[in-house]
Amino acid sequence: MLPSLEEVAKKRRMLNLTQKQLARLAGVSQSLIAKLESRKIDPSYTKVRAIFDALERMEIKTEVRAEEVLHAKVVGVQKNDSVSKAVRLMTDHGYSQLPVFDGEHAIGSISEKTMLSQVLAGKDLTEVSTLPVGDIMDEAFPQVGEDAPLPLISSLLQVYPAVLISKKGKVVGIVTKADLLKMLL
Numbered sequence: 001m002l003p004s005l006e007e008v009a010k011k012r013r014m015l016n017l018t019q020k021q022l023a024r025l026a027g028v029s030q031s032l033i034a035k036l037e038s039r040k041i042d043p044s045y046t047k048v049r050a051i052f053d054a055l056e057r058m059e060i061k062t063e064v065r066a067e068e069v070l071h072a073k074v075v076g077v078q079k080n081d082s083v084s085k086a087v088r089l090m091t092d093h094g095y096s097q098l099p100v101f102d103g104e105h106a107i108g109s110i111s112e113k114t115m116l117s118q119v120l121a122g123k124d125l126t127e128v129s130t131l132p133v134g135d136i137m138d139e140a141f142p143q144v145g146e147d148a149p150l151p152l153i154s155s156l157l158q159v160y161p162a163v164l165i166s167k168k169g170k171v172v173g174i175v176t177k178a179d180l181l182k183m184l185l
Contacts, residue, residue: 002045002052009037011055026054066153067146069180070165070173076101077110079134083118086110086133097161099174100137106164106171108137140164146172154180 012022012033019037023030028047035041036051076099077086086098090112097111110133118128118136128136142156143164156163157177165173 002048005036005039005043005048008033008051008055011059012037015055015058017058022051022054025058026050064150065146066144066148066150066163066165066173066175069150069153070146070175071179072173074099074164074171074174076106077133078102079107079137080132082129083110083115083131083133083136084129087115087129099141099162099164099171100133101171102134104170106140106143108134108140109162110137111161114138141174143171150180 008022012019017025019033020030023033026033026047027050032041032043032047033051036043036048075089075093075095077089079100079102089098090096096113097109099106100108100110114136115128118131119125141160141162141164143166144152144156146165146167148165153163153175157175157180162174162176164171165175
């Protein structure tokens, strides 16, 4: 099902296209675009489909991808590392959560909240600091490919604190909410 015809002008302006540029991309006349946007004609399905296809191609070209916003240096811990090592890394790098690895494979995550919940459960601080991260870790952050679109990453970040970016099964970066906020600067 095609979007409403009112979307043509909105999408064209959002993509900074002139009517002439859109017409060229869609293989239609500029006057057709002008008449369609001013609602002076009821164009054929074929023409409207061509216009929306051209707009979609332009959206895909201009869409921000994971590889453009990721942090290539992923700071993480191994499942057998101590909680105190995770705390030290978080403090040194200013992070509130880290991915947990078993070799090169992400198998979990560890956060300040997870560690504090151990203390709140009555465990001794010394005991918690010596535990292997794998004993208290949470589920792993979701992974997407480096060509994943920004809207997908944004929706994942509404549920998870971070998203791992992978290439051919290997983690090559990480994106957090803070990374997306930096894009607003």
